[in-house]
Amino acid sequence: MSEKNLDYYIRKFTQLRIDRSHGRPAPHKPILLLSIIELIERGVISTNEIELTPEIVSTFLSYWNALYPDQKGIVALPFFHLKSDGFWHIVPNDGYEKSFNLIRHIKSSYQIRDMVRHAYLDKELFALLLLDKNRTMFRRVIINDYFDPEEKNRLVKAINLSRKAMKYEHLLIAEANEPYTANIPQERIRFKEKVREAGFRHLIMSIYNYTCSVCNMRILTLEGASVVDAAHIVPFSVSANDDIRNGIALCKLHHWSFDEGLISIDDSFRVMITPLLNAQRPTEWLLTGLKNKQIMLPQNETLYPAQEALHYHRENKFIK
Numbered sequence: 001m002s003e004k005n006l007d008y009y010i011r012k013f014t015q016l017r018i019d020r021s022h023g024r025p026a027p028h029k030p031i032l033l034l035s036i037i038e039l040i041e042r043g044v045i046s047t048n049e050i051e052l053t054p055e056i057v058s059t060f061l062s063y064w065n066a067l068y069p070d071q072k073g074i075v076a077l078p079f080f081h082l083k084s085d086g087f088w089h090i091v092p093n094d095g096y097e098k099s100f101n102l103i104r105h106i107k108s109s110y111q112i113r114d115m116v117r118h119a120y121l122d123k124e125l126f127a128l129l130l131l132d133k134n135r136t137m138f139r140r141v142i143i144n145d146y147f148d149p150e151e152k153n154r155l156v157k158a159i160n161l162s163r164k165a166m167k168y169e170h171l172l173i174a175e176a177n178e179p180y181t182a183n184i185p186q187e188r189i190r191f192k193e194k195v196r197e198a199g200f201r202h203l204i205m206s207i208y209n210y211t212c213s214v215c216n217m218r219i220l221t222l223e224g225a226s227v228v229d230a231a232h233i234v235p236f237s238v239s240a241n242d243d244i245r246n247g248i249a250l251c252k253l254h255h256w257s258f259d260e261g262l263i264s265i266d267d268s269f270r271v272m273i274t275p276l277l278n279a280q281r282p283t284e285w286l287l288t289g290l291k292n293k294q295i296m297l298p299q300n301e302t303l304y305p306a307q308e309a310l311h312y313h314r315e316n317k318f319i320k
């Protein structure tokens with residue numbers, strides 16, 4: 001058996017077992033590998049136990065949608081089928097050890113969530129991917145071997161957008177160590193709007209673990225859709241302020257209610273409900289039932305919503 005070194009895996013990456021029956025190589029496996037490389041680079045995947053997390057789904061989809069906006073990308077397919085390439089292994093959940101080996105096709109993403117605990121790479125490959133220069137090489141091989149020039153172009157753009165968004169996130173995290181201010185630091189403005197949007201959204205979603213701070217709802221489809229949005233407390237149109245402490249994760253209903261001023265948050269982080277709504281009206285219980293509820297806050301206290309931003313919302317948006 002050949003030594004499992006960089007050359008060995010580069011060769012493996014150029015020889016992925018891929019369906020070519022549609023006239024071109026099916027892009028699922030290459031896109032999944034690009035996503036994993038990105039998440040290792042971001043530090044999101046830091047151990048060799050790779051679960052089908054919202055992060056993987058959304059990274060996969062950011063590439064997929066950049067390439068094929070009209071087609072639905074299903075990450076479960078390569079997550080399952082990559083096991084035929086020899087360097088990707090799957091650990092089934094308890095009770096599924098036997099049945100898992102009998103499965104030839106994945107019917108739905110939910111099947112993966114039920115049956116699979118996590119996947120892992122050959123330990124030699126994982127160690128190689130921890131180094132920046134190797135990641136660059138693997139990326140180049142994947143992009144050159146499986147995509148045509150037009151697709152390459154789009155992929156490179158998507159990779160660059162995501163790298164810039166990551167830089168923007170690092171900047172926002174560093175700024176959160178300073179006292180909160182409504183002034184926008186010049187450094188932030190150097191980033192394009194698209195980059196800022198992607199960075200802010202990703203950061204708030206991960207800090208709040210894709211969970212609505214007000215009602216704790218967390219619904220994610222494995223196709224990447226989330227019921228939760230990354231909201232600005234002082235609206236972006238007013239403040240343009242992506243400070244983490246001007247952000248909060250809210251489900252669609254509570255995002256809308258917050259923006260419309262039907263709900264707000266008091267200075268001890270409890271839900272306020274506008275007197276316009278009436279607990280006597282059962283149709284409004286979804287909101288009125290939350291009155292005085294403590295919101296879910298980030299684990300790290302320095303990232304809590306800023307009092308100044310909440311105060312602005314109570315004074316300017318909330319219907320008293």
Ligand SMILES: [Zn+2]
Nearest residue numbers: 212215251254
């Ligand atoms: Zn909610």
